[in-house]
Amino acid sequence: MFEIQPMNADDYRQRTRRSTLMIALIFLALAMALSTAAVTLFGEPGGDNLRFNIGGVFAAVLVMAALMRKLFWHQQWMAPAVYSWQLKRSLMSITNVMHHLKAAVEAGDPDAMKLLRFYHLGLSQMHQLDGNSSDDAQLHREMEQHQARMQALGIDIRQTRLDPAWLDALKRTPR
Template sequence: MFEIQPMNAATYRQQTRRSTLIIAVLFLVLAMLFSTTAVALFGEPGGDNLRFNVGGVFVGFLLTGALLRGRFWNQTWMAPAVYGWRLKRSLMSVTNVMHQVTARVGQGDPTAMKVLRFYHLGLTQMHELDGNSSDHAQLHREVEQHKARMHALGLDPEQTRLDPAWLESLKPTAG
């Protein structure tokens, strides 16, 4: 279950830039280290060592990815980036069933209405965190109309959680 957390957009951007820079520098150092080592061990002086350079970069990439997911993912300096990644994944999971969501919202399905409201709140936050105010302005009218409809049906418009079971219930059944 994913839950939208309040977050300061300026702080989020600063911290995600910092963590991105740390990971990028780590990748560069590892790629150069493994490329240099591969050429020194297996290469030919003055020869074509492109495959060893590319192999070193590839090993650096794999090791960076493993360190990112295994060691750094739960570090506090990575928390804003991980939160943004999880928010985007949650929004994408709703986008993947959006046809079913909108059809069921049209039928007044409470689960679909909650999912759409979560989507609106999550998308609004993502636009704020990314500093993308133009997309946010385009969405405003649709968000307000849906919120009013939820109030009219007696549903809580503060849907800051996305329950995966809601998405499963909205997926079309095969057969």
């Protein structure tokens, strides 16, 4: 279950830039080291060693993927990037069923209304974190209208958790 966490946008951007730079530098060092090692071990002096260089870079990609999953993903310096990835993944899972979600909201389904509220809150935070204010006015109008409808029906508007059961129920709804 994903939960929206309060986060300072400036701090988020600074920390994600730093973690991106660290990952890029580690990848660059790995690619150079593995390419050099491949050419040294298997290459020919003065020969065409392009395939060994490419092989070293490919090996670096595989090593970086393993490092990301097994080591870096759980480090504190990666927390903002991991949070952002999880937020965007959660929003995409809702976007994939948006046509069903809007129909269920129109029909007055309380779980669908909660899901749409989570989507609005998550999307608003994503725009804030990414510094994207281009769609803010439209999003805020939709959020206010939906919030008012939820309040009129007595549904709690504090929907900061994505309950996977809401998505499952929506997917099972007859099309």
